[in-house]
Amino acid sequence: MGARLKGKNAVVTGAGRGIGRAIALGLAEEGANIVACDLGGSMDGSGTDTSPANLTAQDCRALGVEAIPHYGDVSNFQMAEDIISTCASTFGSIDILCNIAGILRPRMIFNMSEEEFDQVVAVHLKGTWNLCRHACVRMKDQGSGRIINCTSEAYAGTVGHTNYGAAKGGIVSLTYALAREMGRYGVTCNAFAPRARTRLSVGDDQDSGLQKRIQAGLISEERLRGMEETRKEGADPEYFAPFIAYLASDAAADINGCVFVTSRATIGLWNHPQITRKFTRDWEIDAKWDIDELQRLVPQELLLDYENPAPPQK
Ligand SMILES: NC(=O)c1ccc[n+]([C@@H]2O[C@H](COP(=O)([O-])OP(=O)(O)OC[C@H]3O[C@@H](n4cnc5c(N)ncnc54)[C@H](O)[C@@H]3O)[C@@H](O)[C@H]2O)c1
Numbered sequence: 001m002g003a004r005l006k007g008k009n010a011v012v013t014g015a016g017r018g019i020g021r022a023i024a025l026g027l028a029e030e031g032a033n034i035v036a037c038d039l040g041g042s043m044d045g046s047g048t049d050t051s052p053a054n055l056t057a058q059d060c061r062a063l064g065v066e067a068i069p070h071y072g073d074v075s076n077f078q079m080a081e082d083i084i085s086t087c088a089s090t091f092g093s094i095d096i097l098c099n100i101a102g103i104l105r106p107r108m109i110f111n112m113s114e115e116e117f118d119q120v121v122a123v124h125l126k127g128t129w130n131l132c133r134h135a136c137v138r139m140k141d142q143g144s145g146r147i148i149n150c151t152s153e154a155y156a157g158t159v160g161h162t163n164y165g166a167a168k169g170g171i172v173s174l175t176y177a178l179a180r181e182m183g184r185y186g187v188t189c190n191a192f193a194p195r196a197r198t199r200l201s202v203g204d205d206q207d208s209g210l211q212k213r214i215q216a217g218l219i220s221e222e223r224l225r226g227m228e229e230t231r232k233e234g235a236d237p238e239y240f241a242p243f244i245a246y247l248a249s250d251a252a253a254d255i256n257g258c259v260f261v262t263s264r265a266t267i268g269l270w271n272h273p274q275i276t277r278k279f280t281r282d283w284e285i286d287a288k289w290d291i292d293e294l295q296r297l298v299p300q301e302l303l304l305d306y307e308n309p310a311p312p313q314k
Helices: 016-031 051-061 079-092 112-144 164-187 202-217 221-231 240-245 291-302
Strands: 010-014 034-036 067-070 094-099 145-150 185-195 259-262 267-269
Touching: 010 016, 010 079, 010 112, 016 034, 016 051, 016 094, 016 240, 016 259, 034 079, 051 067, 067 079, 079 112, 094 112, 112 145, 112 164, 112 185, 145 164, 145 240, 164 185, 185 240, 240 259
Parallel strands: 010 034, 010 094, 034 067, 094 145, 145 185, 185 259
Antiparallel strands: 259 267
16 A cells, blocks of 8 residues: 555546556555546446446445545536536545546447447547546646546557547547646646456457457557457456556656556557658749649658558458
């Protein structure tokens, strides 16, 4: 039991299971008081159950901190306000926010319903923004705060999950923007893409989807390595929870706007997107780009080592 987060008060969403639970316990091990927020639904977001949040809160209390459950749905703006204000009114402040709640509704885009898109974006992206929005009001006033958002390597391109990939990409962009908006008020915002064996990452559906993607050559080597790490026996999120506790601590005051990858055996840093090649012309040229010239320049100047990640299949 450490004391790096003693006196700090944290909201962890998705705290009833998997990665959120490991993080709630990891923060509690360092002395933080916890609001363990979890709707308790199934993997696709249907249903509710109070017992996961209750159990996490109980297990945090057993570590010697104060902890309460909250069963709110993060995708609901008013409910998100209640989650944040419950932390502030119960413990006195909201110092740490970990947005971990998530669901899956995988399907190829040509089969995906509007509802499946909306629900996944609502829980991941809107839910993360909702909690950030309400926490930032209080964090700005107190001049300090730590926000840690959960993205996924799927943000860099996935198959059968356009809803999920888009939502997780949105969380990365939200993190970059929030870091820049809130840094001046002493608030940091970072994100991490976990590799952990949970009900969301390992199961029959995920296995068959993964096999199809490997066979179609749609998975990069690094992504495949990540997926192998995720699926290994013992790939428990408890192993990297101390990294999240570190990001939440005073020692990480100057870590802001970073996106990490975390697993039992790897802690990595994603690069920030940047323009890697360009061609330019004289600003005074008052004519549209010439399409023949573009057809020559783009492969020659921009896309030298480029390969289409998904060429048509013969
Ligand atoms: N497991 C992995 O390897 C992996 C990889 C990349 C990203 N992630 C992300 O990690 C996060 C946690 O996933 P997990 O693998 O621990 O899955 P999990 O299903 O074990 O846990 C997710 C928890 O979120 C809760 N939840 C879902 N919708 C909610 C809502 N609207 N409001 C409040 N709580 C809600 C669920 O009840 C559940 O307890 C997710 O955001 C997921 O996308 C996981």
